Amino acid sequence: MLSAQQFKPPLRDGVSPSTVFLPFSIQYQTTFEFLCNKFAHISRQEWLQRFADGLVFSQSGLCLNQQSLYLSEQHIYYYRHLGSETLVPFTYEILFENDEFMLIDKPHFLTVNPTGQYVQQTLLTRLKKDTGNADLTPIHRLDRETAGLILISKNKLTRGIYQQLFAQKKVKKIYHAIASYNAHLSFPMHFSAFMQKGEPFYTMCINDGVANSHTEIDILEHNHFWAKYQLNPITGKQHQLRVHMNALGLALKNDRLYPKIKHDIENFNQPLQLLAKYIYFEDPLTQQQMYFSSKKDIYLPE
Incomplete structure (x- = not known):
């Protein structure tokens, strides 16, 4: 497995992942709980879908799931779940x-x-x-x-x-x-x-x-x-x-x-x-x- 220094999250359809730091805490058992609390404007169902779709990764490149333990003082990466968008019919x-x-x-x-x-x-x-x-x-x-x-x-x-x-x-x-x-x-x-x-x-x-x-x-x-x-x-x-x-x-x-x-x-x-x-x-x-x-x-x- 790549080290945290070596792992570089790839682009997915041209989209870079977001990064969030997991501070020291005894409040959370899982990364899923932390994300739901930190980003309360995003529904629990949305986060469940992101984990199910393999869109959340540890800083070492491990694909996380809903049960993955909360590991303090590390970074994790996550990608947005892409919904349908109106096509802009013009090019750069x-x-x-x-x-x-x-x-x-x-x-x-x-x-x-x-x-x-x-x-x-x-x-x-x-x-x-x-x-x-x-x-x-x-x-x-x-x-x-x-x-x-x-x-x-x-x-x-x-x-x-x-x-x-x-x-x-x-x-x-x-x-x-x-x-x-x-x-x-x-x-x-x-x-x-x-x-x-x-x-x-x-x-x-x-x-x-x-x-x-x-x-x-x-x-x-x-x-x-x-x-x-x-x-x-x-x-x-x-x-x-x-x-x-x-x-x-x-x-x-x-x-x-x-x-x-x-x-x-x-x-x-x-x-x-x-x-x-x-x-x-x-x-x-x-x-x-x-x-x-x-x-x-x-x-x-x-």
């Missing part, structure tokens, strides 16, 4: 790749990380499944509804170096968006606001306070009804571009959250008109200037 494209990262052109509707109802239908799962690289990790965020460029780390040893580029605001990202045209607004403009979590929890809102979000906005073209905007986020708050544009009375075309949440069935033919078009930075390892452009585009409605 790798635009650039070296030993440290790959640059992906992501389609609309594809969530980046496995979360909630999306596991298989996510960019990261598809990439891991296609490449076999379990160490792939997004270096920054990109909303499910937004298409365009995202950097994916391939090397966990250098991942932090690239993440620091974003933390230190050394990466420039340019977005394109389609929204209504307002002749009474003057561009280019710099928009600032205090943003915080909204209600429901997955939305953001603007409130009174010292501005913590900043966006540079310009118009590329318009037809008197619609305009194509260029957006340069100086900060990186969740949904920042959507919230800022909505605050100007320029809600993005096909936005299902702002200004009003739409609960109707999602339509793959009506993607949010927001595209991460350009990204550029100096590579911290090679000092090479990196400049990338999405192959995708968005257009003014006729």
